Amino acid sequence: MIRGCSGRDRSFFPLRPGIVVMMLIVLLGLPSFQARAEGILDVYSLALKNDPRFIGARFSHDASKETLTQAWAMLKPTVSAEGVYTNTNQKIISSDNTVFGHGSSSFPTTEYSLSLTQPIFNKPSFANVSRARARVKGADMEMEAARQDLIVRIAKVYLGVLAARDKGAFAKTEEAAVELHYELVAGKFKMGLAPKTDYLDAKSRRAEVRAARIAAESALDDALQALRELTGRDVPSLAVLREDLPLKHPDPDEVAAWIGEAVKRNPSLEAQRQTVEAARQEYFRQVAGHYPLLNLEAAYNHNKTEGTLFGGGSEVETTNVLLRLNVPIFEGGIVKSRSREAFNLFQAATQEEQRQARALEKETRAAFFGVRDSIERVKALREAVESQDLALQAKREGYKSGLFILLAVLDSERDRSLVRQDYATARYDYVMNSLRLRKAVGTLSESDLVTVQEWLEANP
Secondary structure, three states: OOOOOOOHHHHOOOOOHHHHHHHHHHHHHHHOOOOOHHHHHHHEEEHHHOOOHHHHHHHHHHHHHHHHHHHOOOOEEEEEEEEEEEHHHHHHHHOOOOOOOOOOEEEEEEEEEEEEEEEOOOOHHHHHHHHHHHHHHHHHHHHHHHHHHHHHHHHHHHHHHHHHHHHHHHHHHHHHHHHHHHHHHHHHHHHOOOHHHHHHHHHHHHHHHHHHHHHHHHHHHHHHHHHHHHHOOOOOOEEEEEEOOOOOOOOOOHHHHHHHHHHOOOOOHHEEEEEEEHHHHHHHHHHHOOOOEEEEEEEEEEEEEEOOOOOOEEEEEEEEEEEEEEOOOOOOOOOHHHHHHHHHHHHHHHHHHHHHHHHHHHHHHHHHHHHHHHHHHHHHHHHHHHHHHHHHHHHHHHHHHOOOHHHHHHHHHHHHHHHHHHHHHHHHHHHHHHHHHHHHHHOOHHHHHHHHHHHEOOOO
């Protein structure tokens, strides 16, 4: 993709020592992709271990799974044990009993108990189990969405680095060409062989492309930092896209089919559906606050007293088994208030599902047509690059023979640089739109990154 000046280009310009040094600096400054260049799968592997957003999503997913365990716990038996040791001191102050008219005593009492409660009918807890199931399913879908989102983010940042490097390389190539023009015109101007306008045009354009190169270097550094943010370390060398990138239209080539699949299978939308279901079950749970509660209870109590002031000690065991029915009658209106709150939250979740479905349709359409448009743009811009190379060569030759002014050549240099940037961007857009389309329908996986990896080459 990145081409230097041809042999004919060099024969057109007189190579002075300063220009040779400039060319060497530019060539050495071009991005070099060595055998150790890392592919997109390498970067994805690093991000799986180091991306805070994805790792945080994994912890949130694991935490959400506990809600179902907690919900079931409310329907299982609860067992508790209690032990009490009491030391009692008694002293008779006055008594109508002549036998115990005076005296004092100190004695211990030991008591321990064991109780069991088993819910038999608890409508709110049943609804809570259904709510927890929906939350766990939603968490699974959110985790899948986070994984697919990581793939897209990795591709976006990875290709962003390549795009920034391309832009910097194009800027350096244009700067080198403009520098050659400037050196040539400056020499002619000093000898009175070139008009001052040519000299000023070349000087102005040299400053302009230098500023563009500096901006490109800054953009590249920012792109590399974005990559480091995902992977947790510097990744200085990346494999680049092959020139013979295969361009394939979506299959099937009908946007309605893709939208239909997206609505059915998109994990983020499915997670929102589970949020709606959880909100519906929460409403049922609050309404169930009016239902009676029935529990089976069993209790065992053992009490041992060593002795008292009024008689000997005792040791008593007590066992109770009972059914406890609790019928809520009035709690200040809190049940109705919570039910209304839960119903409104359920309606809000339903509206959010509808919003996400509409947004997903828009996203799917954009990705679908983005793939198709990118293919046409790549083909058109490939031809434009070839035509612009020929046009630039013709204008260089025409300037040599006096058919074109220098400004026309400089404009052609800039146009070639811009069309090459557009061509590179179209190729990256094709890759990104392909991944976004599969993400929209919920089928994006590591195998798609394997495909992208096959489109890369470590040694261009």
